[in-house]
Amino acid sequence: SIAMRQDILELIGGLPSEEQGILEAVRDTAQEEECSVYLVGGFVRDLLLSFPTQDLDFVVEGNGGQFAQALMKRLPEGKLTQHVKFGTAHISFPNGSHLDVASTRVEYYSFPGALPQVEESCLRDDLFRRDFTINSMAICLNSEHFGELVDYYGGKRDLQQGKIRFLHNLSFIEDPTRMLRAVRFARRYNFKLAKETLEALFTAIETGVLLKLSVERFTEELFVIFQEDNYISMGQTLIRSGLFQGWFGEDYSWNFSEDDVQESVGWPLDQRWLSCISRINSEDIEKLCGRLSLNKTLRDETQIFLHLRAVLPKTQSISELDQLISKAPQGVIAVLAQDEHFRPRIMDCLESEKRIRMTLDGKKLLQMGVKEGPIIGEILEQVRRAWLEGKIHSTEEEREVAQQLIESMCRRR
Ligand code: ATP
Numbered sequence: 001s002i003a004m005r006q007d008i009l010e011l012i013g014g015l016p017s018e019e020q021g022i023l024e025a026v027r028d029t030a031q032e033e034e035c036s037v038y039l040v041g042g043f044v045r046d047l048l049l050s051f052p053t054q055d056l057d058f059v060v061e062g063n064g065g066q067f068a069q070a071l072m073k074r075l076p077e078g079k080l081t082q083h084v085k086f087g088t089a090h091i092s093f094p095n096g097s098h099l100d101v102a103s104t105r106v107e108y109y110s111f112p113g114a115l116p117q118v119e120e121s122c123l124r125d126d127l128f129r130r131d132f133t134i135n136s137m138a139i140c141l142n143s144e145h146f147g148e149l150v151d152y153y154g155g156k157r158d159l160q161q162g163k164i165r166f167l168h169n170l171s172f173i174e175d176p177t178r179m180l181r182a183v184r185f186a187r188r189y190n191f192k193l194a195k196e197t198l199e200a201l202f203t204a205i206e207t208g209v210l211l212k213l214s215v216e217r218f219t220e221e222l223f224v225i226f227q228e229d230n231y232i233s234m235g236q237t238l239i240r241s242g243l244f245q246g247w248f249g250e251d252y253s254w255n256f257s258e259d260d261v262q263e264s265v266g267w268p269l270d271q272r273w274l275s276c277i278s279r280i281n282s283e284d285i286e287k288l289c290g291r292l293s294l295n296k297t298l299r300d301e302t303q304i305f306l307h308l309r310a311v312l313p314k315t316q317s318i319s320e321l322d323q324l325i326s327k328a329p330q331g332v333i334a335v336l337a338q339d340e341h342f343r344p345r346i347m348d349c350l351e352s353e354k355r356i357r358m359t360l361d362g363k364k365l366l367q368m369g370v371k372e373g374p375i376i377g378e379i380l381e382q383v384r385r386a387w388l389e390g391k392i393h394s395t396e397e398e399r400e401v402a403q404q405l406i407e408s409m410c411r412r413r
Helices: 005-013 017-033 042-048 064-072 119-128 155-161 177-189 195-206 215-226 231-240 243-248 258-264 269-277 282-289 296-314 318-327 330-338 343-354 362-367 374-388 395-412
Strands: 036-040 056-061 079-083 088-092 098-103 138-140
Touching: 005 017, 005 042, 017 036, 017 056, 017 064, 036 042, 036 119, 042 056, 042 138, 042 155, 056 064, 056 119, 064 079, 064 088, 064 098, 177 195, 177 215, 177 231, 177 243, 195 243, 215 231, 215 269, 231 243, 231 258, 258 269, 269 296, 269 330, 282 296, 296 318, 296 330, 318 343, 318 374, 330 343, 362 374, 374 395
Parallel strands: 056 098
Antiparallel strands: 036 056, 036 138, 079 088, 088 098
């Protein structure tokens, strides 16, 4: 039974000392500011699961901005950013970690003359606006109640039973990104969707609720999935559930292959993305990209991938191949090399590229008396090719070849 205060204190005691230090600073600040403060959301969920935890999220019943400012006195290394309009604050630390402070009170101040709400109902409302029961728990950090779990919606039970359950029936209609989040949490923890939640998901897909989402929000949530270790199994669920078909309007031949599960853990995002579209024909890739708002890197790499995939079969010599490959992003090459048609030649080329130990550059050529102009690029390219083809093995040979090229090319002009 993980609800016991003693158990939670033990789990907190097992956290890295910096995080414990932050929790203590929050506790002491709450005492000073005389307000209630809670740890909320994903951190609580992952703490109870003993899953590697992440960002600290706090909710203050009171003025969040003022609280964050007071907290800074105890966290001198932190850098504070206030979002006054939303009543939230963000503190980041030199080691890359950060925390967020939100306030339950903020919207009550936006109605002039409104009476302040009872404190407990404020937290309850805040938690009710969340996506799933397992994400709607809080841990009190005020000293008298430090470590007490606040669980209005059965989050602890669902954690124990491995269930993803929404808080109310309109949840997916209110915010369709929760459909993607449901898949993500279910696959990440190997949980199942609770019966009503699963039924509502299918109904939402059938009735086109997803289409209310903007392309930007869908893309953002999809790429959060692509960052998960387990993204391949999430991708399979997105296909099997009909969610992808609901969004893209067509069944494409997505590649989320079991064979890649182990290796893909180490793949960067671009490689994951390109690999997942690598079996789809170019026309369809163009179409589906119209349903996403990819960032510039991914957009560019997708285009390079399509281009290389089209021209590689027509590329004969190793130096032609080298020209294409040496300038392409690594993720593109890695995914092309996954294709057995391309792999041997790409490997061969990469192997040959290892022979290249060029020391010659434009500056050296100028020192050797070559005039500035396109001839410099031409000589460099030819020298690179000679390395690649095994005609140069050392710096001395490189210099000789360059010298010969200079003589013959300058004579020709
Ligand atoms: P992760 O481990 O992926 O970071 P997280 O639960 O911390 O998971 P965040 O996206 O950082 O995810 O969200 C923090 C909290 O905010 C969640 O735990 C949830 O309570 C709430 N939340 C996030 N997105 C939504 C949403 N679309 N609808 C309702 N509540 C949400």
